[in-house]
Amino acid sequence: MSDFPGVLRVGDLEVAVSVSERRKSVRLTVERDASITAVVPSQVSRTELTKVVEAKRSWLYGKVAEKRDLGEAPPDKEFVSGEGFLYLGRSYRLRVVDSGDVRLIRGRLELARGGGAKELVDWYRRVGAPWLTRRVQPWVTRIGVEPSGLRVRPLGYRWGSCSRDGQVNIHWATMQLPPTLIDYVLVHELAHLHRADHGAEFWRIVERALPGHEDYRERLRRTGHDLWLPEEGR
Ligand SMILES: [Zn+2]
Structure with missing residues (x-):
C-alpha cells in the first residue's frame, strides 16, 4: 500500500507526491516555479521514495536553482542609503553621498547620488x-x-x-x-x-x-x- 499522495520532505527539499497506477518507476520533475513533484507507482513506500530523492539530490538542487534563476529574481535595488549589498559574503549598507567613485569605507558602501547598477x-x-x-x-x-x-x-x-x-x-x-x-x-x-x-x-x-x-x-x-x-x- 502506498502512503501517498501527500508531501514528502527530504532535508530542505519538499516534494509533492501523486500516485499513478500506470507508472512502473518514480518520476521526479522540477516545475517552472521551482517546486518539485513526484509521480510514483502505487506500491512505493515513503522510505523508498526518500531514497530515490536523496540519490537525485544534487540534480534536483541544480534544477531548482536553474528555474529560480529564470523565474523570479531577488527584488530590485533602489540605490538608497541603508540598502544592503553583499561583498565577500557579508552585507554592507549603502551610503548615498554627493560625489565620488563607489568605495567601501568604514563598513559602508558609498555611492554618488544618481548612481546605480x-x-x-x-x-x-x-x-x-x-x-x-x-x-x-x-x-x-x-x-x-x-x-x-x-x-x-x-x-x-x-x-x-x-x-x-x-x-x-x-x-x-x-x-x-x-x-x-x-x-x-x-x-x-x-x-x-x-x-x-x-x-x-x-x-x-x-x-x-x-x-x-x-x-x-x-x-x-x-x-x-x-x-x-x-x-x-x-
Ligand atoms: Zn564546468
Missing part, C-alpha cells in the same frame, strides 16, 4: 580583479596549470568560463559570495584547463584540490539565486 557593477569588477588575481595563485600552484590571464566580467548565469588559450573568466557577481565559495568557482575553472568536460577525471581533479567539493557545489547552487544580478551586469 552600472556604477556598482563596475565597482565589483574593479575590486574583483586584484582580489581574484591574488586569491587564485595558490590554486594555480596546487592544480598545476598556467592560466594566461584572469578577467572579471558579466557571464550571464555562469559563474565562470575559460577559453582554449587558458584565459579564465569569472563573473563579477561571484564577488558577493563568501571567499570559500569563490574558491570553488576558481578551482572549477582551473580544473577545466586540464579537462574541458565534466567527466570523472575532471571531478577527480576538483576533489583533489578541494576535498569535499560537492558540499561547496551544493552551497553555491543554493546561494546563487539570492545574489544581485541586475540586467546591466548580465
